[in-house]
Amino acid sequence: MTKDLTPSQLVVLGLIARHGPMTPYDLKSKVESSVGTYWPVPHAQLYRDPPRLAELGLLREDAEEHGRRRRVFYLTGAGHEALREWLADPTTPEPETRNPALLKLTFADLGAPGQVAELASAQAAQHRRWRDEYRELRARLDPHAPDTTARARLLTLGIAHEQGYVAFWEALAADPEGTGEPGPEPGSP
Missing domain, CATH: 1.20.1280 (Monooxygenase)
Known part of the structure; x- marks a missing residue:
């Protein structure tokens, strides 16, 4: 399963696993203060990835019915397992350097x-x-x-x-x- 996930989707899973439920806006803030210096994720991606991960059963979405209608995403058991599987694999793709x-x-x-x-x-x-x-x-x-x-x-x-x-x-x-x-x-x- 994790071989099909993109790096930005793994960032989303990792941040929600570490910090708890988040909106896409919360994810944007956490990316900026953590992985963003070496693994930038476009803001639009942080709005696309959580619903896709919810479709895969790795996140659960709760949407507010009134007010700002924020979408809050929670890690599921399957999401925890996918994250553990990815972390357990010691191999990574070769790094890219664009300097x-x-x-x-x-x-x-x-x-x-x-x-x-x-x-x-x-x-x-x-x-x-x-x-x-x-x-x-x-x-x-x-x-x-x-x-x-x-x-x-x-x-x-x-x-x-x-x-x-x-x-x-x-x-x-x-x-x-x-x-x-x-x-x-x-x-x-």
């Missing part, structure tokens, strides 16, 4: 001299900002929130990822004709 800076770097030799150093300096600065933002977010995690451990893991990975980019871009900015291989870490033999 405009890497695309530009691919063809940098066709540009004017000095552009590699400028690109590298700008990218190093951007990745330092992201790294520092992730560090700040990790420091501010609420230890009592239900997703603290998951968020701490992701932020730790994000910090390491951004630090790798910082090291690469800084090395390339210092030596634009080189490969971008960072020198030894300070204090290492």
Whole structure:
């Protein structure tokens, strides 16, 4: 069953499993504050997926009869089972990377001299900002929130990822004709 579910549908199941019943608007807010930084889900998708998951029996829908007529979605037993099945499978598809800076770097030799150093300096600065933002977010995690451990893991990975980019871009900015291989870490033999 889970092989037929899209990543955005799995996001919906996971968020409702973690946070309880939600409207599509609630899902939009939770995506923005959780997976949205590395797995963006279009808002329209968050309005299409819950009814589809309800048709599959993975969610149950309650619609208000009066007022705003909000649609609230609850995880069913089958939804819990589908989520458990997906989580139990350690395999994942290969990641996709669509990084405009890497695309530009691919063809940098066709540009004017000095552009590699400028690109590298700008990218190093951007990745330092992201790294520092992730560090700040990790420091501010609420230890009592239900997703603290998951968020701490992701932020730790994000910090390491951004630090790798910082090291690469800084090395390339210092030596634009080189490969971008960072020198030894300070204090290492």
